[in-house]
Amino acid sequence: MNNKPLVSVITPFFNAEKFFEEAIESVIAQTYECWELLLVDDGSTDKSTEIAQKYARKYPEKIRYLEHENHQNRGKSTSRNLGISHAKGDYIALLDADDIFLPQKLEQQVSILESQPETGMVYGPTLYWYSWTGKPSDIRRDYLGKLGVKPNTLFQPPMLLTLFLKYPGMLPCTCGLLARRQVVEETGGFDETIQHMYEDQVFLAKICLKSPVFVEGGCWDKYRQHPDSSSYVAIRTGEYHPFKPNPVRLIFLNWLGEYISAQKVQDSELWQAHHKALWPYRHPRLSTFVTPAQYLITLIAGRVKWLVMSYAKKPGFSEKS
Numbered sequence: 001m002n003n004k005p006l007v008s009v010i011t012p013f014f015n016a017e018k019f020f021e022e023a024i025e026s027v028i029a030q031t032y033e034c035w036e037l038l039l040v041d042d043g044s045t046d047k048s049t050e051i052a053q054k055y056a057r058k059y060p061e062k063i064r065y066l067e068h069e070n071h072q073n074r075g076k077s078t079s080r081n082l083g084i085s086h087a088k089g090d091y092i093a094l095l096d097a098d099d100i101f102l103p104q105k106l107e108q109q110v111s112i113l114e115s116q117p118e119t120g121m122v123y124g125p126t127l128y129w130y131s132w133t134g135k136p137s138d139i140r141r142d143y144l145g146k147l148g149v150k151p152n153t154l155f156q157p158p159m160l161l162t163l164f165l166k167y168p169g170m171l172p173c174t175c176g177l178l179a180r181r182q183v184v185e186e187t188g189g190f191d192e193t194i195q196h197m198y199e200d201q202v203f204l205a206k207i208c209l210k211s212p213v214f215v216e217g218g219c220w221d222k223y224r225q226h227p228d229s230s231s232y233v234a235i236r237t238g239e240y241h242p243f244k245p246n247p248v249r250l251i252f253l254n255w256l257g258e259y260i261s262a263q264k265v266q267d268s269e270l271w272q273a274h275h276k277a278l279w280p281y282r283h284p285r286l287s288t289f290v291t292p293a294q295y296l297i298t299l300i301a302g303r304v305k306w307l308v309m310s311y312a313k314k315p316g317f318s319e320k321s
Contacts, residue, residue: 004034005114007106008089008181012079013052014042016097019224020051026100028059032107037063038083043073048097075195084189092181094174098224101175105220109178112214119154120183120211126173129222144219146170151217158270161208164201165273174200175221183211191255196230197240198252205256209263245280253278
């Protein structure tokens with residue numbers, strides 16, 4: 001009898017035929033065998049619907065195909081929530097249709113959460129993956145995302161959320177995490193008022209306010225970099241910028257202020273970080289001149305802080321051996 005906990009992998013997709021099969025195969029290749037894969041069709045019009053249905057027929061005990069009523073396009077958050085609502089697993093993993101898991105991702109992350117009953121989520125650094133093209137110039141562009149904190153560390157809420165606000169570059173990718181389904185359900189999953197960008201940060205914020213989170217140093221996934229991804233498209237249209245004030249980040253920050261107020265969070269450091277993040281939007285003319293210098297200072301200060309944190313413990317987190 002298999003007593004291992006089931007992992008539900010949620011993969012929403014919309015016109016994802018180019019990379020879809022590679023994403024699915026990366027789940028099938030997991031060394032941990034107790035998983036189910038829920039493929040959530042967000043109204044695709046290309047061959048990705050056919051691909052998903054093909055895999056669901058081939059692996060009926062492991063893979064399920066879901067879609068919205070009348071094959072509607074409802075957005076990332078609604079699609080992920082549909083998958084979560086049908087999940088049977090003890091744990092929830094998220095995989096976009098253009099990314100991949102490395103073979104030991106589920107096995108190693110399940111082991112961590114099974115050994116730490118108090119921990120609601122685990123994540124590690126993600127490989128930003130350019131070399132999928134096979135071009136020599138792209139092979140040199142691959143890099144491992146910065147954790148920004150000491151690895152193998154358990155963070156109590158809301159410490160990670162405060163750090164995410166101060167240093168946005170340390171945010172984990174959704175494909176890098178594994179969360180307890182109970183925690184995901186208790187926090188309400190994805191907020192369906194935010195569908196396109198920052199929906200992942202909303203999800204992370206809710207969990208980091210609710211539950212301890214363990215940060216591991218190992219890489220378990222690859223985040224494919226390509227010009228058709230939603231983040232690249234948003235940068236081209238001016239909707240999003242990774243370093244400058246932008247409309248979608250303001251939406252997130254306004255949502256976050258309302259959420260932490262509703263949750264009656266009194267943590268002064270979190271509120272200070274939130275107010276500081278909003279400053280460029282409240283003072284747009286000043287931020288035109290201040291923000292670039294501020295970013296450089298913050299980047300340097302962040303690097304120094306991570307070095308200090310690598311050798312010293314701070315209140316709010318504890319090291320796991």
